[in-house]
Amino acid sequence: MFRPELNPYVEKLEEHKDIVFTSHDRESRDLLEFIQSPNPLIVDLGCGAGNFLRDFAQIRPESHFIGFELKFKRLVKGAIKFKKKALTNIRLIQSRAEEIESWIPENRISELHINFPDPWPKTRHQKHRLVSRRFLETVKRLLVPGGVFVFKTDHREYFEFAVDLINSVDFLEILHYSEDLHQSEFHQENLLTEFESLFKGKGYPVYYIKTKT
Ligand SMILES: C[S@@+](CC[C@H](N)C(=O)[O-])C[C@H]1O[C@@H](n2cnc3c(N)ncnc32)[C@H](O)[C@@H]1O
Structure with a gap:
Protein backbone atom coordinates (compact mmCIF):
# COMPACT_ATOMS: atom_id res chain seq x y z
CA MET A 1 0.00 0.00 0.00
CA PHE A 2 1.24 3.51 -0.78
CA ARG A 3 1.98 5.38 2.45
CA PRO A 4 2.71 9.06 1.78
CA GLU A 5 4.27 9.52 5.23
CA LEU A 6 7.11 7.17 4.13
CA ASN A 7 7.89 9.11 0.96
CA PRO A 8 9.85 12.33 1.66
CA TYR A 9 9.05 13.61 -1.81
CA VAL A 10 5.37 13.96 -0.98
CA GLU A 11 6.33 16.74 1.45
CA LYS A 12 8.92 18.19 -0.94
CA LEU A 13 6.18 18.58 -3.53
CA GLU A 14 4.72 21.33 -1.31
CA GLU A 15 7.69 23.53 -2.29
CA HIS A 16 6.72 23.22 -5.95
CA LYS A 17 3.00 23.83 -5.88
CA ASP A 18 3.44 26.47 -8.58
CA ILE A 19 4.50 23.70 -11.00
CA VAL A 20 3.19 20.36 -9.71
CA PHE A 21 -0.54 19.72 -9.32
CA THR A 22 -2.24 16.74 -7.70
CA SER A 23 -5.82 15.53 -7.47
CA HIS A 24 -6.33 18.11 -4.68
CA ASP A 25 -5.67 20.94 -7.14
CA ARG A 26 -8.29 20.21 -9.77
CA GLU A 27 -9.91 23.60 -9.25
CA SER A 28 -6.61 25.50 -9.26
CA ARG A 29 -7.13 28.78 -11.10
CA ASP A 30 -3.51 28.80 -12.28
CA LEU A 31 -3.77 25.33 -13.78
CA LEU A 32 -7.13 26.03 -15.42
CA GLU A 33 -5.86 29.27 -16.95
CA PHE A 34 -2.72 27.49 -18.13
CA ILE A 35 -4.77 24.77 -19.83
CA GLN A 36 -7.40 27.14 -21.25
CA SER A 37 -4.92 29.67 -22.63
CA PRO A 38 -4.74 30.12 -26.43
CA ASN A 39 -1.11 28.90 -26.48
CA PRO A 40 -0.46 25.55 -28.20
CA LEU A 41 -0.46 22.74 -25.64
CA ILE A 42 2.12 19.93 -25.72
CA VAL A 43 1.71 16.95 -23.39
CA ASP A 44 4.20 14.27 -22.28
CA LEU A 45 2.63 11.18 -20.67
CA GLY A 46 4.85 9.40 -18.13
CA CYS A 47 7.30 12.28 -18.30
CA GLY A 48 9.75 10.96 -15.70
CA ALA A 49 12.05 13.62 -14.29
CA GLY A 50 11.30 16.05 -17.11
CA ASN A 51 14.40 16.29 -19.36
CA PHE A 52 12.28 16.06 -22.51
CA LEU A 53 9.88 18.76 -21.29
CA ARG A 54 12.72 21.00 -20.12
CA ASP A 55 14.51 20.85 -23.49
CA PHE A 56 11.33 21.12 -25.58
CA ALA A 57 9.99 24.08 -23.56
CA GLN A 58 13.17 26.04 -24.26
CA ILE A 59 12.89 25.72 -28.01
CA ARG A 60 9.11 26.41 -28.03
CA PRO A 61 8.72 29.22 -25.50
CA GLU A 62 5.33 30.20 -26.96
CA SER A 63 3.85 26.76 -26.21
CA HIS A 64 2.46 25.43 -22.94
CA PHE A 65 3.72 22.03 -21.73
CA ILE A 66 2.16 19.56 -19.34
CA GLY A 67 3.73 16.34 -18.06
CA PHE A 68 1.81 13.53 -16.40
CA GLU A 69 3.79 11.38 -13.99
CA LEU A 70 2.99 9.14 -11.03
CA LYS A 71 6.23 9.24 -9.06
CA PHE A 72 6.67 12.07 -6.56
CA LYS A 73 10.47 11.98 -6.67
CA ARG A 74 10.52 12.41 -10.45
CA LEU A 75 7.99 15.26 -10.25
CA VAL A 76 10.10 17.10 -7.66
CA LYS A 77 13.26 16.57 -9.71
CA GLY A 78 11.47 17.89 -12.80
CA ALA A 79 10.19 21.00 -11.02
CA ILE A 80 13.72 21.78 -9.76
CA LYS A 81 15.12 21.43 -13.30
CA PHE A 82 12.51 23.79 -14.74
CA LYS A 83 13.19 26.39 -12.06
CA LYS A 84 16.94 26.23 -12.71
CA LYS A 85 16.22 27.21 -16.31
CA ALA A 86 13.59 29.78 -15.23
CA LEU A 87 11.00 28.03 -17.42
CA THR A 88 7.48 29.25 -16.75
CA ASN A 89 5.69 27.36 -19.54
CA ILE A 90 5.60 23.87 -17.95
CA ARG A 91 3.22 22.30 -15.43
CA LEU A 92 3.30 18.75 -14.04
CA ILE A 93 0.31 16.68 -12.97
CA GLN A 94 0.57 13.80 -10.50
CA SER A 95 -1.97 11.51 -12.07
CA ARG A 96 -2.29 8.36 -14.09
CA ALA A 97 -1.90 9.18 -17.77
CA GLU A 98 -5.06 7.15 -18.40
CA GLU A 99 -7.00 9.87 -16.55
CA ILE A 100 -5.88 12.66 -18.88
CA GLU A 101 -9.44 13.39 -19.99
CA SER A 102 -10.40 14.36 -16.47
CA TRP A 103 -7.79 17.18 -16.69
CA ILE A 104 -7.70 18.35 -20.28
CA PRO A 105 -10.70 19.18 -22.49
CA GLU A 106 -11.33 17.79 -25.94
CA ASN A 107 -9.76 19.36 -28.98
CA ARG A 108 -7.02 21.11 -27.01
CA ILE A 109 -3.66 19.32 -27.46
CA SER A 110 -1.34 20.14 -30.36
CA GLU A 111 1.19 17.40 -29.61
CA LEU A 112 0.94 14.33 -27.41
CA HIS A 113 4.17 12.44 -26.66
CA ILE A 114 4.74 9.08 -25.03
CA ASN A 115 8.40 8.30 -24.44
CA PHE A 116 9.54 4.89 -23.24
CA LYS A 122 4.22 -10.45 -20.13
CA THR A 123 1.12 -11.36 -22.13
CA ARG A 124 -1.10 -11.39 -19.05
CA HIS A 125 0.07 -7.85 -18.16
CA GLN A 126 -0.43 -6.30 -21.61
CA LYS A 127 -3.80 -4.92 -20.52
CA HIS A 128 -1.79 -2.41 -18.42
CA ARG A 129 -0.11 -0.88 -21.47
CA LEU A 130 -0.93 2.78 -21.93
CA VAL A 131 -1.33 2.47 -25.70
CA SER A 132 -4.52 0.60 -26.51
CA ARG A 133 -7.40 0.96 -28.94
CA ARG A 134 -9.34 2.81 -26.27
CA PHE A 135 -6.41 5.11 -25.60
CA LEU A 136 -6.14 6.01 -29.31
CA GLU A 137 -9.80 7.07 -29.19
CA THR A 138 -8.83 9.36 -26.31
CA VAL A 139 -5.95 10.74 -28.39
CA LYS A 140 -8.40 11.49 -31.19
CA ARG A 141 -10.70 13.44 -28.87
CA LEU A 142 -7.90 15.42 -27.21
CA LEU A 143 -5.90 16.45 -30.28
CA VAL A 144 -6.75 19.52 -32.31
CA PRO A 145 -7.33 18.80 -36.03
CA GLY A 146 -3.88 18.11 -37.50
CA GLY A 147 -2.56 17.45 -33.97
CA VAL A 148 0.43 15.17 -33.55
CA PHE A 149 0.84 11.92 -31.58
CA VAL A 150 4.40 10.62 -31.11
CA PHE A 151 5.50 7.32 -29.57
CA LYS A 152 9.10 6.29 -28.80
CA THR A 153 10.25 3.09 -27.17
CA ASP A 154 13.18 0.69 -26.90
CA HIS A 155 10.74 -2.24 -26.76
CA ARG A 156 10.26 -3.79 -30.18
CA GLU A 157 7.19 -5.84 -29.33
CA TYR A 158 5.35 -2.88 -27.74
CA PHE A 159 6.26 -0.79 -30.79
CA GLU A 160 4.82 -3.36 -33.21
CA PHE A 161 1.72 -3.63 -31.03
CA ALA A 162 1.29 0.18 -31.13
CA VAL A 163 1.94 0.41 -34.88
CA ASP A 164 -0.69 -2.30 -35.54
CA LEU A 165 -3.19 -0.32 -33.49
CA ILE A 166 -2.33 2.92 -35.28
CA ASN A 167 -2.75 1.19 -38.64
CA SER A 168 -6.12 -0.16 -37.56
CA VAL A 169 -7.68 3.27 -36.99
CA ASP A 170 -8.63 5.67 -39.77
CA PHE A 171 -7.91 8.92 -37.93
CA LEU A 172 -4.10 8.79 -37.60
CA GLU A 173 -1.79 9.34 -40.54
CA ILE A 174 1.82 8.19 -40.20
CA LEU A 175 4.29 11.04 -40.81
CA HIS A 176 7.59 9.51 -39.59
CA TYR A 177 8.58 5.93 -38.87
CA SER A 178 11.91 4.48 -37.81
CA GLU A 179 13.12 1.25 -36.25
CA ASP A 180 16.42 2.93 -35.39
CA LEU A 181 15.72 6.56 -34.62
CA HIS A 182 19.27 7.56 -33.70
CA GLN A 183 20.62 6.35 -37.06
CA SER A 184 17.73 7.85 -39.02
CA GLU A 185 17.13 11.17 -40.74
CA PHE A 186 14.80 12.11 -37.86
CA HIS A 187 17.48 12.12 -35.17
CA GLN A 188 18.36 15.78 -35.78
CA GLU A 189 15.04 16.93 -34.36
CA ASN A 190 14.99 14.31 -31.60
CA LEU A 191 15.17 15.37 -27.95
CA LEU A 192 16.70 12.79 -25.62
CA THR A 193 14.71 11.66 -22.61
CA GLU A 194 16.37 10.32 -19.43
CA PHE A 195 15.74 6.72 -20.47
CA GLU A 196 16.93 7.35 -23.99
CA SER A 197 20.21 8.81 -22.70
CA LEU A 198 20.78 5.53 -20.86
CA PHE A 199 20.37 3.49 -24.06
CA LYS A 200 22.33 5.81 -26.29
CA GLY A 201 25.78 4.45 -26.88
CA LYS A 202 24.77 0.92 -25.87
CA GLY A 203 23.76 0.16 -29.43
CA TYR A 204 20.09 -0.67 -28.77
CA PRO A 205 17.73 0.78 -31.38
CA VAL A 206 15.00 3.23 -30.46
CA TYR A 207 11.68 2.73 -32.25
CA TYR A 208 9.81 5.84 -33.25
CA ILE A 209 6.53 6.75 -34.88
CA LYS A 210 5.06 10.21 -35.45
CA THR A 211 1.45 10.51 -36.56
CA LYS A 212 -1.11 13.23 -37.09
CA THR A 213 -4.88 13.40 -37.01
C1 LIG B 1 10.31 3.98 -18.37
S1 LIG B 1 9.91 5.49 -17.64
C2 LIG B 1 10.20 6.69 -18.93
C3 LIG B 1 10.30 8.10 -18.38
C4 LIG B 1 10.53 9.18 -19.45
N1 LIG B 1 9.40 9.27 -20.36
C5 LIG B 1 11.79 8.89 -20.22
O1 LIG B 1 11.67 8.52 -21.41
O2 LIG B 1 12.88 9.03 -19.66
C6 LIG B 1 8.16 5.41 -17.56
C7 LIG B 1 7.60 6.51 -16.70
O3 LIG B 1 6.19 6.47 -16.73
C8 LIG B 1 5.69 6.63 -15.41
N2 LIG B 1 4.40 5.96 -15.42
C9 LIG B 1 4.16 4.62 -15.42
N3 LIG B 1 2.85 4.38 -15.51
C10 LIG B 1 2.23 5.58 -15.57
C11 LIG B 1 0.87 6.00 -15.66
N4 LIG B 1 -0.11 5.10 -15.72
N5 LIG B 1 0.62 7.32 -15.69
C12 LIG B 1 1.61 8.24 -15.63
N6 LIG B 1 2.92 7.90 -15.54
C13 LIG B 1 3.22 6.59 -15.50
C14 LIG B 1 6.73 6.00 -14.53
O4 LIG B 1 6.67 6.47 -13.20
C15 LIG B 1 8.01 6.41 -15.24
O5 LIG B 1 8.50 7.64 -14.80
Missing part, protein backbone atom coordinates in the same frame (compact mmCIF):
# COMPACT_ATOMS: atom_id res chain seq x y z
CA PRO A 117 6.37 3.85 -21.43
CA ASP A 118 6.49 0.80 -19.17
CA PRO A 119 6.34 -2.09 -21.72
CA TRP A 120 4.47 -4.68 -19.63
CA PRO A 121 6.11 -7.50 -21.64
